[in-house]
Amino acid sequence: MSGIRILVAGASIAGPALAHWLRRRGAEVTVVERAPGLRPGGQAVDARGVTKEVIRRMGLDAPVRAACTDTAGAHTVDADGNVLETFSVEDHGGDGYIADIEILRGDLSQVLYDDTRDGVEYIFGDRIAELAQDADGVDVVLAGGDRRRFDLVVGADGLHSALRGMVFGPRERFVRHLGLVLAFYSVPNEFGLDRWLLEFQDQESGRSASLRPIQDATRAMAMFSFPAADFDVDYRDIEAQKRLLREQADGLGWLTPRLLAHLDDTPDFYLDQVAQVVMDGWSNGRVGLIGDAAFSSSPMSGQGTGLALIGAYLLAGELAAADWDPKAGFTGYERRMRSFVEANQEIGRWHVDSLGVPQPGAEPHEEPDMEALTDLVERAINGVELPDYAGVPDSGASVRS
Ligand SMILES: Cc1cc2nc3c(=O)[nH]c(=O)nc-3n(C[C@H](O)[C@H](O)[C@H](O)COP(=O)(O)OP(=O)(O)OC[C@H]3O[C@@H](n4cnc5c(N)ncnc54)[C@H](O)[C@@H]3O)c2cc1C
Numbered sequence: 001m002s003g004i005r006i007l008v009a010g011a012s013i014a015g016p017a018l019a020h021w022l023r024r025r026g027a028e029v030t031v032v033e034r035a036p037g038l039r040p041g042g043q044a045v046d047a048r049g050v051t052k053e054v055i056r057r058m059g060l061d062a063p064v065r066a067a068c069t070d071t072a073g074a075h076t077v078d079a080d081g082n083v084l085e086t087f088s089v090e091d092h093g094g095d096g097y098i099a100d101i102e103i104l105r106g107d108l109s110q111v112l113y114d115d116t117r118d119g120v121e122y123i124f125g126d127r128i129a130e131l132a133q134d135a136d137g138v139d140v141v142l143a144g145g146d147r148r149r150f151d152l153v154v155g156a157d158g159l160h161s162a163l164r165g166m167v168f169g170p171r172e173r174f175v176r177h178l179g180l181v182l183a184f185y186s187v188p189n190e191f192g193l194d195r196w197l198l199e200f201q202d203q204e205s206g207r208s209a210s211l212r213p214i215q216d217a218t219r220a221m222a223m224f225s226f227p228a229a230d231f232d233v234d235y236r237d238i239e240a241q242k243r244l245l246r247e248q249a250d251g252l253g254w255l256t257p258r259l260l261a262h263l264d265d266t267p268d269f270y271l272d273q274v275a276q277v278v279m280d281g282w283s284n285g286r287v288g289l290i291g292d293a294a295f296s297s298s299p300m301s302g303q304g305t306g307l308a309l310i311g312a313y314l315l316a317g318e319l320a321a322a323d324w325d326p327k328a329g330f331t332g333y334e335r336r337m338r339s340f341v342e343a344n345q346e347i348g349r350w351h352v353d354s355l356g357v358p359q360p361g362a363e364p365h366e367e368p369d370m371e372a373l374t375d376l377v378e379r380a381i382n383g384v385e386l387p388d389y390a391g392v393p394d395s396g397a398s399v400r401s
Contacts, residue, residue, distance in 0.1 A: 002026040002393070004324045007140060007150040009128055009163050011038060013045075013105070014291025014308035015156035016112035019120045020058055021316030026393045027324075030121040030150070032142060034157070037124055038113050040106040041268030043184045043223055043299070044069050044212060046099035049381035051306035054313045055101070057386075059396075060111060067107040071213055072195035073098050079200065079253040097302075098197065104214060104221075106268070108305065128153070131166055133286045152326060154288045154315070156308070159275060160235060161293035167284050175296075176276045178352045180206075181228045182299055183245045183271035187262040189213075189220040191255065200254040206357045209249065209256050222259040224249050227357045231273040241271040274298045274352060276345050283330035290315055295341040301348035303380060310384055311337055317389040340384035347380045 004027040008015045011033035019029045047055055047064070055064050073088040074097060087097040094100030103111075113122070123142070130141040131153065138153045155163030165171060191211060199210040205226075212221040226248040233240045242263050249256050263269070277296040282289045291308035298304065314336050319329030350373070 002320075002324060004028065004152070005030070005150045007032065007128075007138070007148070007153045008156055009033075009153070010156035010158060010161075010291070010293070011035075011113065011122060011124070012109050012156070012158065012291075013112065013305050014293070014312060016109065016116050016120075017058070017309050017312035018154060018156055018290055018316060019116045020112065021312050022319075023116065023119050024393075024395045025316050025320035026395065027316075027320075028121075029119075030123065030148075032123045032126050032128065034127045035124065038106075038109055041184070041186075041270050043105065043182075043221060043270075044071070044102045044214075045105050045108060045305040046302055047101035047103075047306060047309075048094075048099045048303070049306075050384055050386060051303075051309055052101060053386060054309045057313065058115070058309075060115060063111045063115070064101060064103060064108065067103050067111055067215065069102045069104065069212075069214055070195060071098055071102050071197055074197040074199055076199045076201065077254070079202075081198075081254070105305065107215070128163060128166070131163075131287070138286050151324065152286050152288070152319070154290055155293045156289075156291045157293050159272065159277065159292045159296050161289065163287070164277075164279075164289055164293050167287045168279065168289070174277050174279050176278055177229075177231060178274045178276065178298060178300070178349060178357070179227055179229050180274040180300070180352050180355070180357050181226055181231055181244075181248070181271065182274055183224045183241070183269070185222055185263065185266040185269040186214065186219045187211075187222050187259060187266065189218055190258075191220060193220045200252075201355070202252060203356060205252075206355055207249070207252050208355070209252055209254055209259065211255065211259070222262070224252075224256075224259075225274075225355075228273070233271075235272055238269055242269065245271060274300055274348075276348060278345070282334055283326065286326045288315065288326075288330050288333075295337070295345070297341065297344040298348040298352070300351040301344045301380070302351075303344040303347065307337075307341060307344060310340070310386070313386060314384075317387060317392060320392045321387075321389055336384065336387075340379070343376060343379040343383055346376060350376070 129143040197212045201208040207226045282294040315333040318332035322328035
């Protein structure tokens, strides 16, 4: 034990992954999550390139693969359901549009939580209400009334990070809306969907609807996207979000009316703007940020989860290698991550642009230079080095006792 105490805010992907690595490096970790329990839901997320190596180093390759969606690939279809194009899971060595490691966000979160819950203190249904740092530590008051002191605090509390607002400044300074809204929710699989994802795009309106297989074959995941330059629905007001989706998907065609018919009985609705977080620095003294809170690349990059997992490995490794000195540790993490993050953010913007969605303040859409795009994709998947941190404490493959 290093005697170092670290508080992490957020228990989705970045939070439990960081808890895994901090604990393995010898820190005592507390994770505080605002929701009353682990949050279910979300679309499938993919692991490509270096992300797969991090999962392997976490010792979680088997449980992650066991929870994978088993998707065979994707068909794009027209309004009558005729197949236009096919993308197989075998394309690009398993690192293609549908990756060979594809898992529902909620299932991955559960795997990470199961792996860490015995060695890490989790506090659900609470959040940081006040925070004051000095040269030696950070005093934290939780909304539930608990007062604690930690050596370091890390925000893994997502795109709308409250910790970022408290320590770094208002969200308008950092969150860039890309002009698109995405919604996901599960529906009964009354569509005979097997292992293939179906995707319908209405080029004229820039809207899309899709249906994706999930592990539970009796259900499927519906997904909608629509352009929305000004998104002003409260991200916590689910009923308002469902109303917005009904309005925006009206007249979209294909299976849309049947998918919308399940909006009221779905257990796991999620809707949010497609946005990125762009910051000059991801730390301030003893407080740092990770995952979407620091560098959301948006779901359109397909790499938000990968960035969170890789960031967790690097942040814990750099802090431990710097003997828990916040300045040296946070600086090392940022130096290793920044260009990788930028490549993924560029992919996210390119993808939105390719759908014909006008992005606030962006140049009009131009056909991409295929060579430059291939190079960008390679940098976004593999363009980060994972040191082995030989000599840095490592307690083993799992924190479960
Ligand atoms: C319910 C849900 C569904 C999602 N669905 C998709 C999807 O379908 N496709 C996709 O690409 N991405 C999705 N995402 C985002 C995706 O998880 C991230 O892009 C990526 O995995 C990085 O994760 P993260 O842990 O940094 O942030 P997030 O996954 O956003 O997690 C942030 C966590 O912090 C918690 N939190 C928020 N505020 C506080 C606070 N003040 N104190 C403590 N905890 C707080 C949240 O409840 C959440 O558990 C979803 C996120 C959530 C929470």
